[in-house]
Amino acid sequence: MxxxxxxxxxxxxxxxxxxxxxxxxxxxxxxxxxxxxxxxLDESEIPIAWVVEEETNEMNTIAQQIENHPRIELTHLTKREAYRAVQTNEVEAAFLLHDDFLNHIQAGKMNEQITWVRSDKSFFDSFVKEKVASEIMRFALSSKAANDVTQYRGLTTREDWRKVYQHAEQYWEPEPLFQMNFVPYEEAxxxxxxxxxxxxxxxxxxxxxxxxxxxxxxxxxxxxxxxxxxxxxxxxxxxxxxxxxxxxxxxxxxxxxxxxxxxxxxxxxxxxxxxxxxxxxxxxxxxxxxxxxxxxxxxxxxxxxxxxxxxxxxxxxxxxxxxxxxxxxxxxxxxxxxxxxxxxxxxxxxxxx
Amino acid sequence: MIQVDQINKYIKKNQILNSVSATIHKGDSIGIIGPNGAGKSTFLKILASILKPDRGKIYYQGASYKEKLKELRSNIGYIPQDIALYEDLTVQDQILFWQKASKQKVAKEYVNKVMSALDLFGVQDKKVKALSGGWKRKVNVSIGLLHNPELILLDEPTAGVDLAAKEDLIQWLKLLQQGGKTLVMVSHDWDILNRICEKIMIFQKGKLIFFDAFSKLEEFELNNFGNETDKDLGKLLKLRMR
Known part of the structure; x- marks a missing residue:
């Protein structure tokens, strides 16, 4: 045989x-x-324009967390510069954070706070959109936690709010404490x-x-x-x-x-x-x-x-x-x-x- | 051993065999002759169970071919007219492959005997594609005989073979015949038919027109071909006289 x-x-x-x-x-x-x-793959970074009206610590932290991703390169531009950069394909897309963005998010007002500008040639920006959304959501949830706790305890100073906010942030490191992986049941x-x-x-x-x-x-x-x-x-x-x-x-x-x-x-x-x-x-x-x-x-x-x-x-x-x-x-x-x-x-x- | 009863065979609407009947006994050595396209090879392939007749029946040891197919195939050694060998193997590997592929147990001693009789040891390390036509034909024959079959069916075994190789083949077939094997061979070579076969079948246009002892052939020729009604067959039979 x-x-x-x-x-x-x-x-x-x-x-x-x-x-x-x-x-x-x-x-x-x-x-x-x-x-x-x-x-x-090693060298490639997705260039993204980042437009904010107000430079605060929180805003810088959000931008920093997005920029920490090895594939994303954030460029801080004005609104006008960002539109031009998208048109000339210098960046894949631009994310424009609206006026009073932080206060709105902290207040739990989530709708229509960011404008996503892209061109016909934009391809990889949808991946960045996910990252931006997750960082904003993280900020929103930590803010919500800080709002609720300060309100419940009767704390009124900005410093108290920041302390509670920092405490809530711990639950996101190194990975979010609670994660869900959504998959269709049949293909799970x-x-x-x-x-x-x-x-x-x-x-x-x-x-x-x-x-x-x-x-x-x-x-x-x-x-x-x-x-x-x-x-x-x-x-x-x-x-x-x-x-x-x-x-x-x-x-x-x-x-x-x-x-x-x-x-x-x-x-x-x-x-x-x-x-x-x-x-x-x-x-x-x-x-x-x-x-x-x-x-x-x-x-x-x-x-x-x-x-x-x-x-x-x-x-x-x-x-x-x-x-x-x-x-x-x-x-x-x-x-x-x-x-x-x-x-x-x-x-x-x-x-x- | 084998009984053929009124078999007919059509290939693409052409009738190749027309109501052929014959009985082959154990130990017979039969030569089949006839002009090209007379149905000789088709008849041999039907005996070998490669082709099925379209009409008529064929029996092996009293039972139909279908019933005894496995037993029949293990007892048949069919040597095709074309060289059906793996050209890229050496002769030794070739023989080893067919030895291992065989359903029956093939004794190494018998394989050596076949190789020795056909003088194959001298070329055992050569690839088949490097051999001459005569040597290829001898290897082709040896493969069909490895499992020591009872019924040996040969289709033009000496075609393209030189005299020395032909002599080896004839001597080996004679030995097999003397050993009680049943031989049926298609050939145009009267020399091998004269020396090996005791009976002759003559096919003409799909019909078996003569099947008797070699000695009766002359009488048949005188009765049927004195007037040379079939030129091709007449020429073929005249070659015997040379």
Whole structure:
């Protein structure tokens, strides 16, 4: 059995250069891309204009907390400068804090306190909006706590209010004491934790591409079956073994095992430099394996349906490319039609997110 | 051993075999001859269970092929006309692969015997694709015989083989015949048919027109082809006289 599998494997990978290329190509590609990607991610900051009418300690603290994020670069501008900077794309967006902002927030008046200015080319500012909102909310909650406590105890001085405010602030460090992670009930078990949508989509595109690559490798390996069939070897095996089922099982295990191992390796490798940005290997690996197992079965069934190797190749390439592109487009637009479930990449994105 | 009863075979609406009936006994050595397209290889593939007849029945040891398929296949050694080998393996690996792929237990001693008889030890480390046509043919034959089958079906075993290799093959087939194996071979080579086969089948346009002892062939020729009604078959039979 062992020798049979060894020789069959040798036959599947008879072209050593081809096999070497199959394995090394994604790694070479990744090593060429990764310095660029990590440098870009390391160096990239999202420029944001910050417009306040009143410079107070609280306002400075809010700005400081936003600026503490490694990806945000706040520039303090006037209203007029901010509008111009957005128009000339010097900044991604501008956040204009209205007059008497602090007093309104402290009084619990939350609506229409900030104007968010952006252009058609703004892309990453929605991520900053989340950060600004969370810092304002933090300020609002601490203020509310300070208001309630000073009112309850009859404290009237600004100093007392600030003391209570500082006490309330302790509950936010190093992380908010109480956090909720909102996930849909049906997907709760497979959703990754604490990933923002920008990072997730970029990573999904990468995993989708690797899945497509491993799929193509499997297709190339399956072409051996057509060659052997035309040479009369498959027919001979049927007579020799009495049935082709044992042969197909072994062939399927060897080829799918190779493609799956390759997928796991490239997913692992490509997740490593991105782990510091919150990407998690384990959150994608199980969905990828499940979806890839179904892909393998579908592709293997194509060899039984399509008698011509050219037709098999054409159908596999067209189907896999449609799956890669359509699924990702609908995934990024969050607008999925029912018919798109025919594409395996759609299942991958559904399982991961 | 095998009984063929009125079998017909069509490929893309063309009738390849037309009501063919024959009985093959254990230990028979039968040569099949006929012009190109007469249905010889199709008949051999039906015997090997590679093709199914469209009409008619075929029995192996008294039971239908379908019932005895597993047993039948384990007792058949089919050597196809085309070289059905993994070209990128060495001869040794090739033989090892088919030995391990076989459903039956293949004795190492028997494998050595086959390799020795066909003089394959000298080329065992060479890849099949590096061998000449004659050597490839010998490896092709050896693969079909590894599991020591009872019924050996050969399709043009000496096509493209040099004289020395052909002699090796003939000697080995003779040994098998003497050992009680049943041989059925399609060939245009009268030399191997004369030396191995005791019976002859003649196919013409899908019909089995002669199936008898080799010695009866002359009488058949005189009765049927004195007037040269079928030129191709007439030419083929005349070659025997050379």
């Amino acid at each position: 062992g020798m049979y599998l060894f020789l069959l494997n040798k036959l599947i990978h008879q072209n050593k250069w081809r096999s070497l290329f199959m394995i090394s190509f994604p790694f070479l590609l990744w090593f060429m891309v990764v310095p660029f990607v990590t440098d870009t 078990e497979v959703l990754p934790e604490n990933e923002n949508s920008f990072q997730s989509k970029g990573y999904a595109a990468l995993i989708g591409f690797w899945l497509w690559y491993a799929w193509m490798i499997f297709v190339v390996l399956l072409l051996s079956l057509y060659k052997w069939k035309s040479q009369g070897i498959i027919e001979r095996l049927r007579l020799h073994q009495g049935s082709l089922i044992p042969f197909y099982i072994r062939f399927y295990l060897l080829t799918s095992g190779f493609a799956l191992l390759l997928l796991l390796m490239i997913c692992y490798l490509s997740s490593r430099p991105l782990q510091e940005f919150g990407f998690s290997y384990s959150s994608i690996i199980y969905p990828s394996v499940i979806v890839f197992a179904v892909i393998l079965m579908i592709t293997f069934s194509f060899t039984r349906i399509f008698k011509s190797p050219y037709l098999f190749l054409l159908v596999s390439i067209v189907y896999s490319l449609l799956s890669l592109f359509f699924s990702f487009l609908t995934f990024t637009s969050d607008n999925q039609s029912k018919w798109q479930v025919i594409f395996p990449h759609t299942w991958l994105y559904q399982l991961i997110f």
